[in-house]
Amino acid sequence: MERNTLQKKLILDIICNSKDHPTAEMVYNEIHIDYPNISKATVYRNLKNMASKGQIKKMEISGDFDRYDCNDSHYHAKCINCGEIFDVDVCYQNKLDKEVLKDHDVY
Template identity: 40%
Template sequence: MIKRNTIQCSLVQETVQQLPGHVTADEVYDAIVKDHPNISRATVYRNLNRLSQMGKIRRIEVPGGADRFERWCHPHYHIKCERCGRVFDVDMEYIPHLEEKIKDTHGFELTGHDILFTGICPQCRT
């Protein structure tokens, strides 16, 4: 089945590209609905999922919090502030093939990894 690139999909992608940092689906929706009041939350969520599956944006799964989306699709790590919940990029070299160094005892064929560090951001520490 060929999926067409809709105006809504383009709008969602452009919004993720323009918003700073790592945004939630609600933040993307709130930004879009200001100028496009007829767009539904479901349409935004559906297109965020579609764009992340297509590799046009990156989804960051945040345990205990809302998933985040960002424009940078290259492999890199993130850190989440335990107090304010914001997510930041970690400035360190990505470790390619890390999954090959891990012996899996559950029968998985490891295909990649995504690491989310946690801590307290400088703003929340003060």
């Protein structure tokens, strides 16, 4: 049986409360503010383990760092102009909101 550690809780809280789909480095930097003794290796190892167990989603993005997200059902879009990755609600699976298309070139 695996233990639920403070590190795992912190990582999960950051990922699930983030709107910008953080990279491992972003997660580390956020935790490091309040917990300066945490190592990058601990954060990276926990992210890898949590993703492999389905607790979080690892998003592999071509030409960019891997990003992480909570494990709930939704789609993602990436703006080809600014690189922003954002959630697209499932109800929009067959069409994207006009405002999104107006402000971002997505693929």
